[in-house]
Structure formats: structure tokens, C-alpha cells
Amino acid sequence: MNFDLTEDQALLKAAVERFVSDSYGGDLEARRAARITPAGFSTANWARLAESGILALPVSAANGGLGGGRVELAACMEALGRGLVAEPVLDAAIIPGKLLDGAGATAPLDPLMAGTTLVALAHAEREARYNLAHVGTTARAKGDKVVIDGIKSAVLAGGTADVLIVSARLSGGTRDRDGIGFFQVPANAPGVDRRSYRLADGSVAAEIALRGVEVAASAQLAEGLDTLTPAVATARLAAAAEMLGLMTLLFDNTLSFVKTRTQFGQSLGSFQVIQHRMTDAYVLVEQARSQVVRAALTPAEDFARAAAGAKAFVAEAALTVAHTAVQMHGGMGITDELVIGHALKRIRVLALTFGDATAALDDYRRAA
Structure with missing residues (x-):
């Protein structure tokens, strides 16, 4: 089976990656500056996301949105996660956008998609x-x-x-x-x-x-609670995809670090125990990717269950990879000087969105 993105999906993901590169460029200073604002994010970046159409991604074309599917959503959220973006795309676009779209409430959707009104x-x-x-x-x-x-x-x-x-x-x-x-x-x-x-x-x-x-x-x-259920399932997939992007960021940074950091006259990566830990982390990243892809491609009738299972697995895997990255970097891994600490904290928040791993697995079990 071909899991490659289509041309349109690849272009959409590339647009998100350009936004990340232009707005953050791998510089933690930009993220710090966004986080210390009263809103906790950059309003200028939020306007750019609106212009690019990302805020309209979860809204159907019938209601004026992009009508993006689950694959498009996962691809974009993975790119945002890897970029450590501060803007609340999940919280203020995907969750309310999906809920309002499902309820057929078009009036509040327009300013939400335009980025002029923040909805929670x-x-x-x-x-x-x-x-x-x-x-x-x-x-x-x-x-x-x-x-x-x-x-x-x-x-x-x-x-x-x-x-x-x-x-x-x-x-x-x-x-x-x-x-x-x-x-x-x-x-x-x-x-x-x-x-x-x-x-x-x-x-x-x-x-x-x-x-x-x-x-x-x-x-x-x-x-009716059935109005909320599709939004929860979509949010769980989006959170899992963002955590996947964060895991990839953590792994790549840690791999580069152990290759260049020397201890006892040789690189950390030359020690077998470090190689084993990094191999375990790589396996978790790829398993998490498989879970996200599986949930994104699941038929609609089974999507809520698949999204719950994916979030439960990815949350635990992401925390394990993050803890490994912190241990490899030592004490500075938890500080705000490196992306490691920032990514760990974001993963902790995402892991609890609409329930921790246990709550997600309970939903997975009940839907079986």
C-alpha cells in the first residue's frame, strides 16, 4: 500500500513547513517571545495561519472551509509539532472549528477561520x-x-x-x-x-x-453529546500527530547531540548502551507514525476508536522519547535553553488533552 502524500497534500504540508521556517526558523527566541505575550502566542503568526487557510482546515467546504481530510490534518499538525509552534491551532481552530462545523453554525465560523475571533x-x-x-x-x-x-x-x-x-x-x-x-x-x-x-x-x-x-x-x-464526539476524535488525531512531530524533533536533536558530545575521549554515540537507547527511541517514533497513519486512514465508522487508540499509544511513546532525550542531554535537557525541555512540556499538555492514556484506552475498549 502506498502511504505517500498526494501532490495536494504534500503542497499543503510544505506550506505549513514554510510558515514554521519563516516564523520560527528553529530559533527558540521567537518561541519565547510568543509565549511571554498575554495571549501566549504571536497574533501576527495567527493572522498568517488564517491567511494560509490552516485555520479553515477542519471546516467543510459547504461551510466555507478547506474541507481537509484526516490525512491533511495529520500532516499539518505533525509539521506544526516539529516546528514547536506556539499558536493554539489545536485549541482554537481544530476543536471549535470541528464542533461548529458539525453543528452547522456558520456565523461564528467565518471570524474563526479569518483569525479575527478566538473561539474556545x-x-x-x-x-x-x-x-x-x-x-x-x-x-x-x-x-x-x-x-x-x-x-x-x-x-x-x-x-x-x-x-x-x-x-x-x-x-x-x-x-x-x-x-x-x-x-x-x-x-x-x-x-x-x-x-x-x-x-x-x-x-x-x-x-x-x-x-x-x-x-x-x-x-x-x-x-446532545454526539455533537462533541466527532470533535474529540479529530482533536485526538491532531494531538497524536503533533506529538509525532515533537518526537521527531526530539529524536533528531538528541541523535545529533550524542554524535558530537564527547565523554571519556569519545562521542556519547559510540557507547553501546546509548546506541540501544537511541534505537528504542527510533522504534517508538516509527510505531507512533504507524498509529497516526492508521487512525487517519481508518473508515469513518471506526475513526473515533482508532483515534483514541492512537492518542493513547503516541502519548506514552512521546513521553518515553522525551524522557530519553532529557537523560541524554543531562541537566540542561530540562531547561529553556534547549528545544528538549520545551518539547517535553508541550507533550505533557497534549497527552492530557481530552483525557490521559488511560481515559483514551477506556474509550477504545468501549468502542470495540
Whole structure:
């Protein structure tokens, strides 16, 4: 079977790689400068991503997007991961874009794809423990409006989001799969209390409290957890592909380091134990690549299960490769002076997106 990218797919990936080269060029200073901004990323780079169409990748052509498939998505996210890009493509484009596209909500999609409005999904809650059906936030009708009350945790890209997609319970118990609605809420609406904080990789997330927040009844985008499921599966594939890019970056940098770093009068790479560790890391990188490709090519009816399995495997493999890279570099491997520490921290955040490896494997098992 031919796993090579088509001409169009290769051109799309090359465009992402040009963006990485032009915006970052392998220079950590550019990444540091982007991370210390209040948003945690470069707004100029975000505009460039919008111009290139990357923000429109997960949106169907019927809704004005590129209508990219899973292979295109994986190829682009791998390139962004290898470039250690600071912009929240996964958090503020793929997740909300896929959710809005599936709900048929075209109005908020246009500014999202144009890069002029930052949209974030506010779904997770402290007591949920990665259970997507756990929604304690409530939504009750009040005339032609809806009143939302609740607290959302770990809202990725929520620190500077302009619009929130808030899940709230319309009926049923806290962990019922039915009775969950999704609402478009302006982040500056009265009653929205946002506390921003930095994640391990320097990105900006938020704890968001909604106290009597009133929105129009028309702000409801969709009802039912099935609206979220495709977005979760797509996000898991995207996270796995980004981690694959990070693994490749870590491996290449570490291989170059052990070839040139001398100890006891010879290069580190000449020691057999180092060769064994690097061989193990290489195998994990290639196994992770196989998992990403397999998930991207899986038929639609099995995609959610394949994406969960891929993310579970790649997350564990990426952490192992990252820890190996840190050990090979010694104490400086964990500092901000090298890409190793930056990549490790990003992998840790991605590994927990929509559940850790155990949670992803539970979804994989249930779908069997």
C-alpha cells in the first residue's frame, strides 16, 4: 500500500513547513517571545495561519472551509509539532472549528477561520475526570433567553478567547449523555468570571465561572453529546500527530547531540548502551507514525476508536522519547535553553488533552 502524500497534500504540508521556517526558523527566541505575550502566542503568526487557510482546515467546504481530510490534518499538525509552534491551532481552530462545523453554525465560523475571533471550548469540569458526559453546568429558560450557571476548568486557549462554546445541562443527571446543550457565549458577557493561568508549556488556559449568564435562546448551537464526539476524535488525531512531530524533533536533536558530545575521549554515540537507547527511541517514533497513519486512514465508522487508540499509544511513546532525550542531554535537557525541555512540556499538555492514556484506552475498549 502506498502511504505517500498526494501532490495536494504534500503542497499543503510544505506550506505549513514554510510558515514554521519563516516564523520560527528553529530559533527558540521567537518561541519565547510568543509565549511571554498575554495571549501566549504571536497574533501576527495567527493572522498568517488564517491567511494560509490552516485555520479553515477542519471546516467543510459547504461551510466555507478547506474541507481537509484526516490525512491533511495529520500532516499539518505533525509539521506544526516539529516546528514547536506556539499558536493554539489545536485549541482554537481544530476543536471549535470541528464542533461548529458539525453543528452547522456558520456565523461564528467565518471570524474563526479569518483569525479575527478566538473561539474556545469550555466543557471540562473539575469533577469530570475525563468523563465527557459529566456536565454540572446548567442552562434554564427565561423567556426568550437562557441563563447559564456553572464552572468550567482547564479551558484551553480560554485565557484570551473572544467567544466561548459552553456545554450546559438542559435536563437529566450530571452524568447523563442526553440533555447536554452547547451555547455560544461572549467571553465578556456579564456574569462571566475568567481566571487565566499558564499551563506547563506556557500556553494560556482559564478557569471560567458563569454566574447567571444570560444569552439569547438562539445562542444554542446544538444539543446532545454526539455533537462533541466527532470533535474529540479529530482533536485526538491532531494531538497524536503533533506529538509525532515533537518526537521527531526530539529524536533528531538528541541523535545529533550524542554524535558530537564527547565523554571519556569519545562521542556519547559510540557507547553501546546509548546506541540501544537511541534505537528504542527510533522504534517508538516509527510505531507512533504507524498509529497516526492508521487512525487517519481508518473508515469513518471506526475513526473515533482508532483515534483514541492512537492518542493513547503516541502519548506514552512521546513521553518515553522525551524522557530519553532529557537523560541524554543531562541537566540542561530540562531547561529553556534547549528545544528538549520545551518539547517535553508541550507533550505533557497534549497527552492530557481530552483525557490521559488511560481515559483514551477506556474509550477504545468501549468502542470495540
